[in-house]
Amino acid sequence: MSYVPYGRQVIDEDDIAAVADVLRGDWLTTGPMVDAFEAAFSSFVDADYGVAVSNGTAALHLAMLAANVGPGDEVIVAALTFAASANCARYVGADVVFADVDEKTLTIDTDHVASLITERTKAIVAVDYAGIPCDLDELLALASVHDLVLIEDACHAPGAQYKGRPVGSIAHMSTFSFHPVKHLTTGEGGMVTTNDPELANRVRKLRSHGISTDFRERVEQGTWAYDMVELGFNYRLPDLNCALGLSQLEKMTGWIDRRQQLVANYNLAFEKLDHVRTPSHPDDRVSTWHLYPFRFTGEDANTLRSEMFDRLRAEGIGVNVHYLPVYWHSYYQGLGYKRGLCPKAEAAYGGLLSLPMWPGLSDQSQNRVIETLISNCEDLFALR
Template identity: 55%
Template sequence: MIPYARQSIDEDDIRAVADVLRSDWLTTGPVVPAFEEAVARFAGAAHGVAVSSGTAALHAMCHVLGVGPGDEVLVPAITFAATANAVLYCGAAPVFVDVDPDTLLMDPADLARKATPRAKAAIAVDYAGQPCDYDALAAVCRPRGITLLADACHALGGADKGRPVGTLAAMTALSFHPVKHIATGEGGMALTGDAETAKRLTRFRSHGIDADARERERLGSWHYAMVELGCNYRLSDINCALGLSQLAKLPAFLARRREIAAFYDAAFAAVPGVAPLAVRPGVSHAYHLYVVRLAADVDRGAVFNALRAAGVGTNVHYIPVHLHPYYRERLGTGPGLCPAAEAAYERILSLPMFPGLTDAQAAQVVDALAEAVKSRHG
């Protein structure tokens, strides 16, 4: 079975992790800040704060912004549930914004329609690895006093008009889950250009305590003070060692993802009933996912099953968050709230996309999908 995604681990990665296992520090040691600085530098941000997941990064960003009860945070309907869940963790209410039907990125016009005086923030999601139109989103947010945040968990290495992901919003969340651009096992990071914000993010990830174990060791002091209620969202030196090793290979990973996407684009231009998502002008796409839309008369369920039977792993990203049972029951959301997202969900498929995918495997994916679509019209 060709998986839809997988990590790429080599002997350098294994040695990097083994070196930490032989060291004095397994967590909150010197590799954590080294990884933070390297990722921030790659992304063009002044500061990076490593945390235990992309979800933790989103929660931390909402927390330091002061999101709380009575606030609303605007999120796109097409995203992983974590984007909206982070808002609930802070006691605020997510408001679901529809997406552009061609890109599945947050629709600035619907953002403007749904922004109320209670809106404190908007979280733009760089779906599949394509940066949102942050200029258009900022034009909605800025005059309303809404802080624009970036969920770039799909998009490390992407850019818009030459500006790298990590510099496009007030704070940016990254993920280092194994299917993402670089892997730390589990892990994430919050990027910011502001030193005080970075300090607060760092404090929040460690129970709201003002000094971690390594800092106390450096100062020769036992004393610490918990100054706010935080979480245990620390990322270990073990994870960060793997991340540092992976980061060195990120340019090659990105180049291969784009090469595969270009092959798919060219191949599917000749396959009726299959259409890749649109790419915005001026965007450098990071291609965490490669998503296609099937024609309305194609039975997606049958195609999904046919691909699996042909040895091609595929997936659907995502069920619109407002259609999940938890959100329906808690917030009273349901069909009709975000029509473009709901229509897109019925037709999308994610195809295999990872640096280790061979040319022969990519061709197998194209042939299998072409055959499945040809023979399985609804």
């Protein structure tokens, strides 16, 4: 019986050839593929600027620095996300204030965000959970009134739309990840997109030590001289990875269609199950579904989820859980965050199970997931 992963990359011969071409050329890093990938990806999300970085976490870190977030500031972060969405605030010495999520979309609850804003609030990190865009207009309105920077952690949502506009072109800065389970991969990789030239320049400088020019620019200008104007990092994304990303991007539209088809199949199959909630979102948003978050509801949701997780894994189906509320992790518990802070995120977490969701998932494999899950549901419900 073959193992069905919850997510994985799709690599074809064109991708391999694109990387091999770079290996034969002069520039393995800081070369022309970086510019080409940045231009193509930012155009895909309709943003004026894109800065490629070494991963999605680096994108968030640099977004924090570009927003001038620092010690003493507070950053409001969605509670139901990968730890990196909050850790970036800690990297720059700021305090994280966790906001609960909307019960239906599991994206950040804007009313809760509004109630958490203080004199110290500097930024909001809103996560497009599973691929569903958060309520960007409401968040931008709050940001405008309170002079905050809205950073959209769009790692789950390239290609998604909010009120007809692509995610990546709406918030002050949006961040993406190109990890192998994401929509397109560069191995490791990430990008910050923005329409603001100053923010883009700052991120670009900080990704390369805080130096004002990169190596290729100095070669072209015939100079060795460079100036490190502020303390930055080496968060560059090599040409090898950018060439892979560029080749992958050509397949994105078809992959997104496939993800949407897989979600429609799952939703239809699970329609009649009791004690279960399938993912949905308001009509004004288009999700591109990084995850398929299947959810048990009711008193014994957590028991059902744990039992189902064990049964599906035993049958070779690579289910997962996204996410433990971030402040339940030991590091954040050690900082004094108490359980109970975000009840809707905690309740959702208890019942959530991510089912296999990636464009290479065949109909046959998906049917196996569906049949195995439904028969185990019937069995578990009969035992209640």
